[in-house]
Amino acid sequence: MVCQRGRGKKEVGRRKYNTCVIRRTAAVAAAKAAAVLSRRLRFGGGTALPGLVAERIDPDIVPALVLGLGQGSVLVTGTNGKTTTARLLRSIARAAGLRAVANRAGSNMMRGIASALVEAAAWSGEMASAGKRLGIFEVDEATLPHAASSVRPRAVVFTNLFRDQLDRYGEVEHVAQVWRATVDELPSDVTVVLNADDPAVASLADVARGRVITYGMTDTSSGVGTLEHAADARWCVSCGSELSYEAVCYGHLGHWRCPQCGKSRPEPDVQCGRLDIGAAHLDLTLWLAQGHVTARLPLTGLYNAYNALTAAAAASALGLDRVAIERGLNAFTAAFGRQERMQVAGREVQVILAKNPAGLNQVIRTITANGSQTDLVLFLNDNIADGRDVSWIWDVDFELLAGKARSVTVSGARAWDMALRLKYAGIQADGGSSPHVEPEPARALRQALEATPAGGTLYVIPTYTAMLQVRDLLARWAGRGAFWEGE
């Protein structure tokens, strides 16, 4: 696109085009080389570095390479559920016979998108089987405006908006404003896919110029019933009054209504009409315009049911058919850090990333749902990617764990903060002892495994950077490849 700039004089234009192509080729080549190198040197899988290199050489690499995606692109943003929703959508795209180009889990800023595009492109910058290529990019809440203008997506999907890393993203209200401004500027041929159950997300429909598709949970029998402490958008976007809820799913998601001005949850276009949450599976029936979809997923927890619903809504916004949605959902496999199960030292280990109150509340409800005593290890880091402010743990309902934990280990740079929070929540392990504190991650993980009975399940609940540490340790101990292989 940008290469065609300055076409005023033909000659100048042609020369410019040539330098542009050269620069593009150089950018792709250098980025591909960086990817190979960083994998060989095990620099964390090379998820961001190639994109960084490519963007440095050619700042317009993303707008140029997306032109090779014959099926266009979709962006997935929101506080929680981006990675799993994007992954579910990839599975659906695959079932529809498309070839997805997607950024790696959590690498959701511009350089992550650039890396994915470079990897999919040939050395020339051309995309093989371009006609079947669909870009599926998860995008950090703050990166959305830039991503929307560079990628020029066919659809933008919003999951939810919760308080998350206030030191990094700013206030929830600030993120909401950025989203409104972005949606307001989207061309009218872009479809916006919105969560009807989240008042802050649903109200983006007010500023959308193009088609809007909403999705929501109609079966609320698995909901938490009342608003949790971590509920954020409890005020009406239009008039500021306190919203009332007919049903609460979790956080502030539910069937909401403003008693003052009458604004209320829109009737969703795509609905989850039936939901059964098992210990290791979700069984759901989705209602789409094209008919019903039934699926069983190797995930659990209400928040993951939302992810499946969101992916189905996104797929129908992209015009993918019902059969592909059903096949794609049923073919889904869990990812590392998102409930993937693995065997380590005779125990089943499940790593579940948790980085904000709404997410961690859902994780706690999920792991305590089957009534048996749980073994868990919590890792709390305070690096930039985790959020440097650990105040958020005081907004989590750890009290739900009381009496349900057999062994609790806490670790990470802020292990003592977590230990203190658990003391307040009245969490004591089996014998009435306090949680075991071991700031050093490898030792903590080993001790937590030892505290878990053979054949039992250990839940590992890390913040983002802790997940990267844990992942490498577990991959080594379980004798398998690093996470980025086969993802």
Next chain:
Amino acid sequence: MKGLTLRVAHLYPKLMNIYGDRGNILCLQRRCRERGIEFEVQGLELGDKLNPTDCDLIFAGGAQDREQRRVAVDLAKVKGKPLKEAVKRDVAVLAVCGGYQLMGRFYRTAEGEELPGAGVLDLHTVHPGPHAQRFIGNVVVEWNGTTLVGFENHGGRTHLGAGVEPLGRVVAGFGNNGEDGGEGAVYRNVFGTYLHGSLLPKNPRFADHVIETALRRAHKDFRLNDIDDTIENAAHAAAVRLATRRSIIG
């Protein structure tokens, strides 16, 4: 300490609870109950009246700008006057972050809008604009011969007037305005601070100081007995280590 009750008026718990402020209430409750002191907390939302003779401690937490605007209106119309009356009667006040800003004379937002405060503290806060650096990070403050630890995250710069003292001196972090080395403010029995994290659980001595201040009004020379603070002290020490190490690196 039988028969004692700490009565807390929690201002705007639904509107002003953004930075783990629940931890402060949980802490007051726990530290009272462990000493056999009854604990009562009353949440006062927009429109609810504050009775200055009805409480020993008034608590206000942090909020986003939008909520702060609505609180400012309520302070002006409903709660500002009784709040001043309570301060005059030496009721203890603990105000954190946004709550702290609104205890002052005014808060000028990033957009230049001036929100009137309750005026119980002689200070004002100015946000230099949407592009100004936010003061974000771990803080260590020298207070009363010991330290306070917490996390700050504010765009507003607070400047103290002649009538108030800073709560402490900044050892690591920004504090009130990033210039004069002061953090927070004290006037009579009012404590204002930018520190959350949550503030009280990790600062057990300060938490006890607030409780004692609140109860001494009715019970002169009241002192709390020591309780087991092993985990509290470990968390405090770890926070000091992290904050000071990082400030050296930059």
